[in-house]
Amino acid sequence: MLDVARIRADFPILGETVNGRPLVYLDSAATSQKPRQVLQAEYDFLTHANAAVHRGAHTLAAEATDLFEDARATVAGFVGAPAEQLVWTSGATMGLNLLGYAIGNATAGRGGADSASLALRPGDEIVTTAIEHHANLIPWQELAARTGATLRHVPARADGTLDLDAAGDLIGPRTRVVAFTHVSNVLGIVNPVAELVALAAEVGAITVMDACQSAPHLPLDLAALGVDFAVFSGHKMLGPYGVGGLYGRAERLEALPPFLTGGSMITTVTLDSAEYLPPPQRFEAGTQPVGPAIGLAAAVRYLDEVGLDRIHAHEQALAARMRAGLIEIPGIRLLGDADAERVGLWAFDVDGVHAHDAGQFLDDRGIAVRVGHHCAAPLHRQYGITASVRASVALYNTADEVDELVDAVRGIRAYFGVES
Template sequence: MPHSVDHDGPMTSTEVLRIRNDFPILAQEVNGEPLVYLDSGATSQKPISVMETEQEFYEQRNSAVHRGAHTLAVAATDIFEDSRATVANFLGIAENELVWTANATAGLNLLAYSFGNASIGEVPAQARQFGVGPGDEILVTEMEHHANLVPWQELCARTGASLKFIPINNDGTLDMDAAAQLLTERTKVFAFTHVSNVTGVINPAAELTAMAHAVGALVVLDACQSAPHMALDLQALDVDFAVFSGHKMLAPTGIGGLYGKAALLDALPPFLTGGSMITTVTMEKAEYLKAPQRFEAGTQPISQAVALAAAVNYLHETGMDRIHDWEAALGQRLVSGLEAIEGIRVLGPASGIPRAGLAAFEVAGVHAHDVGQFLDASGIAVRVGHHCAQPLHRRLGLSASTRASTYLYNTPEEVHVFLEAVAKVRPYFGVSGE
């Protein structure tokens, strides 16, 4: 079970120390130093309750779901669908609006290919709303992860639609004036990230969605960096579709989700076809189930979904608003501390401006990979590279950066250890001056 908490008060250092006891991996040493794990933006660690839940499924309930009438198959199906209900409730959506996917990337590709399927040949009347072609535009932003950029590039290449993007300001925030100009009656799809995995910028999702709907565009939200870190009500945001990845929110790899408004999912042409998603099959044609099974061909990620529900219960028990506030405070510590170190350039908003609990930065005169290796020698795990956001780095004049990202199990003391280590990077490599 998750640790006991006081939902009426903010998270405290004492509580976070209790939380850390639920994550055995954090107790180890790396290169002779206590592990300081600051790479949750890439993948989170897993609490004991999540790992035990998945193990218990295999030990006690393992069976194919939706396919058997025997007792074990019924038990497996029940817990599988109960898990869908748990995760759907966590996101403020209905059960039939949640499609299991392998990850967020799979969800975005599902949408892009399904839109493509609605753009060619004879399609049902209800699916025509998703079709794109010459003269249509798909709009993204300059801060997108490649997973929310490349599938749309490919869709445009297949259909003749045009890809447009909203630029960012110098501080990494979205140019809202440009957004208003670029959202036109030609815009069929507007896909954007809720939280940048590089700058920590939190985009105004509700405002952007309203702007898109005003011109008749469908909205696709990349919630990979928001679903694990803040309370989400996707129905209240009014986005048409959204994706998230379980491994970033305490769950195993191999599980993610696609949210879609029920009427849209039922009208959307399927992407993968085969077993488990059909009603009737003849040698000439097939008819398909309604969502979500319509998009879950083949063997589903059963144990992973069950474990994701356990992860969601852990986060809910802790309190998403409390987690967000704790991480936001850590993020501000990261930024203000980095800004005080000579030769460090922090990407994104300056300290004091709201951001997610992460900070990417450049060390003048030292390549990001060297920075990462130096920190790793001290037991500090960070991410280095372009973070699957090459266009954003290019806009900021970089090919790579170093990123520290926090989660509910990180402490102010760990941030202090990290900042002390970063301050030693340039002297170690013999770099001086600005």
């Protein structure tokens, strides 16, 4: 059991009011709230050790570099990786674009001999799934357009689970990249990573996993999962905005040519050519997010201290309570209502009421949820809707808050004059 009252005391914003009511924050899948420990860590760096990292000869630069690299080791350890396999990014979207463009550079013949192993050719295939966030779909669309590769998609069943039989048919000798989400930001279902990795390994394809919705909620060991690359965003895991991570297996990172170039990622430069540092610095051109990285390290220490197993159990219990209440309400349809392991979120459609109207109704009662297609328009199209309401919990949410949501949802259709 979590001591949720103690946890909530660490999050200043949870004491705020919205529209004259206590805030019920159920939008953590979009961005989590931040504990004092994270705010303090970044403040302490900025007020006591702020300096540009690497290559500085003065004391502050050395202190800042130590804090920055200690943060890398802390965050890498949190996801089951050595420090040299974690690249700092501005978030998951940047990490996925970095991969797409770097593979495109390999295809164009840039990079060393090993980078040829990543190159795509016309007729090669990139496989994603029908449930992806746009950030794990559009970069692959762009890569396919630049290289002549074909983009294919593993379909989702009506209950939101991936069709592994179809995946087995789609992933074949021409497949070079398999990109998938660990947990859908709409459905909340934990996807079968081992099976997807095995299918990709059979044909020598690269695997890329979006861990944005799993890193804050599940114990995560990327090396043990066997994926080649994975991305996550700090702001969804109690950390600051503007920082995230790209994990890569050592041999894959070493083969990957750079995407962004400039200072901090080179060994030697002439007017006509340059040589690049090894990973991870090869992919960290320019000024780095030093304060946010230190804040993210504080965030993962906080999650570790509470315990990911306990967090997951708490959030699963809240998700089960939310489902039990919502399915009893006429006109409410849950998306992805599968008997499967999941994190603490549900997206739902309110029959006869647009999601944005439903969200405004809930906001008037102090309940913050997400409305729209959640950057997963193709998945919503499959369900025959343009938008849904999504309520998502985190370690700081309570059963009473879930009950408040369910009670409020009961009144939506009547408020808008929709017949039950």
